[in-house]
Amino acid sequence: MTTLPAVRGAHLVGSINQPTAEDTLRVVAGNLGGHVARIPDGEVGERFHWILFQGAAFDAVDGLERVAIDPIVAAGFDVRPLTLDGSVPAAELAFGPLGYADAALASYADFKALRDAGVIAAGTRFQVCVPTPLAPLSVYVTPAERPAVYPAYAAAIRREIAQIAAGIPAADLAIQIDMATEFSYIEQVGVRGTKPFPWFVAGLAEGAQASTDEVIAGCATLAAEAAASVPDAVQLGFHLCYGDVAEKHFVEPADAANLVAVANALAAKVARPIEFLHLPVPIERDDAQYFAPLRGLALHPETSLFLGLVHHEDGTEGALRRLAAARPALADAGLTELGIATECGFGRGPAERTAPLLRLHADVIAAANA
Template sequence: MPDSLTSTLTLRGAHLVGSVNLSTARDTLRTVATRLGDHARRIPDGEVGERFHWILFQGSRFEAVEGLSRVGDEPVVVAGFDVRPHVLDGSVPAGELRFGPLGYAEAAAASYADFVALRAEGVIAPGTRFQVGIPSPLAAVTTFVAAPDRAAVYPAYEAAVLRELDAILATVPAADLAVQVELATDFAFLEGANLGGGAARAWFDRDAGGDEDVVAGCARRAARVAAHVPEGAELGFHLCYGDVAEKHFVEPADTRHLVEMANALVAAVPRPITWVHLPVPIDRDDVPYVAPLAGLGLDEATELYLGLLHHEDGVEGAERRLGAAAQVLGDRVVGVATECGFGRGPSDRTAALLDLHVAVLGA
């Protein structure tokens, strides 16, 4: 632990959210294993290929569903993906919608083969887990379905996500697997962020005419995905405020909403949670930002990763943010991470960011 931090806070472990800007899954797995060593308990494949922009590739999966139609005649292209929403077109009842494969299981199977090969070569240490990120179904449904039809389409898409998990588990043994459920759109709902077209609102939000508390409603839906992960596999949550052009959709005033969501997940998820990751913005090295962490209700066995590493200010900035956290968390064991994935940043920054994890943790 850096000498400048005099509290009893203990640093242990590096977490990668998922996105890493390297050309292939094999390159990502090899580079992370080599640079992070035993600091990384689990390694993602970098979300290469069509997953480069998180859920944007899911638009084509909605387009392929009989009973859904795109809104508008001309594509609305973001990062090469058509992001026009869909509506129920009346040709198939909502209860009979059926999604095909979503692509997560196919990618996991290919990357896990690389993981196994590199482990056999001795590049990846025994006991390291293969990490797969699964976005909350709320994210894709909110992005690719027009607001009036989201509640009706959600069950079909959620069922498809659970089938993807089944397919992943058929390929990756539970003892090798770590599943990260990713919540980002959920925080847009909590904050009322403008994602285009006004303040984001969940159809189930009591404040928007629904019948649930928005935090509990988001947590309950995420918990249904989490419950599908067997206890032999690890389960984690990435709590996110978005990453478009390396900016949040809104800057959190403090960690209050993050703590509320984490505690709601603890209450809703019927199995152990292995880790929780949350962001710490670059300009928040103050105690008021992290003060709500005093109310975090995680089990002591649950790993807490603070996303406080930033390429702009390196070790010095990380130490300042850790110093603030130490005043709140006391003797808690914490790991370090970046705020979000860093796959959409310049590729020549990747090695230095990986090395920053090691420098902060201590080689």
């Protein structure tokens, strides 16, 4: 017997390990096409490791220079931070193209061709994933200069979104904004061991402590500013994430409380509709304690919730355990439906896992509604 909320559909966070965008679109359509309303291009090419390719965009800005230390190489990218070199005032920094719009427009051409050929179902949207400006800035700018550099990079992200929206019909487009770095600030856990200072909290003096609520409010304010660039006719969604380095979080959440707090802050601060929201579920958590905070979700009626409870390691059985633990809290929050997803993207897993993992989503949906 089916237990409510019912499971309706699947969501793909973005990263999928296939050689090209066309390969990604074909494998998704062939293995999960009937269950997804949106298909991403897999974040192929230089985007394979999320935001790390943005280092080149920072290098190209007059007025910024790498700190004078040996390269710090991660996944083939030099992630040494940059600093203001004094040659250009911070207010005059100017970023060029970041690569998101160029990639989206190229992949959309593949998407449209496959949809016109009947490979992708009519009505399916093309999903473009972009980070909040806070994420690349936190990797590639020294902490003391992040407030000064942020406006220029945030403006560049908004331009990328505008170019994407100008080049892809609104009825075909969904834009997902990724929020992962935010949780290192919220949880006060540095990705490289140093606690990040939440400079974006209004009125916070350097070195002072901010409350978790203040940090969440600040993160949501910045994300809402980025979301304001998405036209109303384009679907908007958020992917909340605790990171994915070697399929591990940078910190394991004690429960879903901070995820719920961020979701509710977005619902309050984003002035336009949010069509979808993705929340991760760690593989170890099939206990009621983790999901209890979901009772406090305050989403708008148009927002579809997707829980990242699908893990390749324990398949349908594990997903159903996590779903059973989540359903009572979601029912108490007033939800009658939810969708499923993986915890994060799976572009850095082996390519041969892709098709079976997509089919696993369909198996979980069928079992959950049996």
